Amino acid sequence: MKKIGVIVNTKRPRADGILSELRSRAEELGFSLFAEDPAMAEVLGATSIPVETFGEQVDVVLAMGGDGTVLYTARALNGSAVPIMGINLGSLGFLTSVADSELIKALDAIANQNFKVAERDMAVCCIYRDGEKVGEERSLNDIVLGWGASSRIVTLNLSIDGESVSSFMCDGMIVSTPTGSTGHSLSSGGPILHPGVGGFGISVICPHTLGSRPLVVPINSLIEIDVVHAVKELILSIDGQDGYKVNQGDRIAIRKCPHQVKFLQLPEHSYFSVLAQKMHWRGSSL
Secondary structure (H helix, E strand, O other): OOEEEEEEEOOOOOOHHHHHHHHHHHHHHEEEEEEEOOHHHHOOEEEEHHHHHHHHHHOEEEEEEEEHHHHHHHHHHOOOOOOOEEEEEOOOOOOEEEHHHHHHHHHHHOOOOEEEEEEEEEEEEEEOOOOEEEEEEEEOOOOEEEEOOOOOOEEEEEOOOEEEEEEEEEEEEEEEEEEEHHHHHHOOOOOOOOOOOHHHHEEEEEEOOOOOOOOEEOOOOEEEEEEEEOOEEEEEEEOEEEEEEEEOOOEEEEEEEEEEEEEOOOOOOOOHHHHHHHHOOOOOOO
């Protein structure tokens, strides 16, 4: 792994200081750096190439910023097998598992092939209108249908593998991968799914019934959401990006993506340690 793609969130306050450190160590290790932004490429002494070509030209991508930077990187790779290493430029994230203070260790780990590889499932979301597909997106984190121009509720019908589950009067619905289960889904009362679990979490947002509970369905399920009634235009958000406007009569179909996202992690990385830290689990005090 000698060709390293770099995607940096320059709005992070620690970004400027760590770039010179990256450039220096990369030169010592004989790495060739590639960046999507010409100005960033100049700072790093890197070659500027379109981010869409990263999957063809680099061996690994450093996503430097927060979890949002990693999600952007996963979308940009567009199904490529090139792995991502998340470098956090703030507080430790779920996807940016390497702290900025560990950058040199991370670069050395890449040079020495001393890392763990974690594979994460993705979802494919298709939007249908009048029986015609009008959009398709990949999701590493979650697919959220809801909100819109007013606070009025909508009616959504949920089906799994062609079998109707129920109709819900609610504010919206969340379908999350295990990776995304610690995000919006969790704040809506959904379960935490370990990344090794082959499944999707489904949560109804503010249902107008006390009997509604989150579901976990197999990863090979076909999840379909029909907008049965809506007096407003809904927003379909993919990994936090408001990509589509959805109307009454539209259908959302979600299934497992044939491609996974690969992450490089330091050998000592612990999913449960990160989870406990982010969830502020401290145990019982006597």
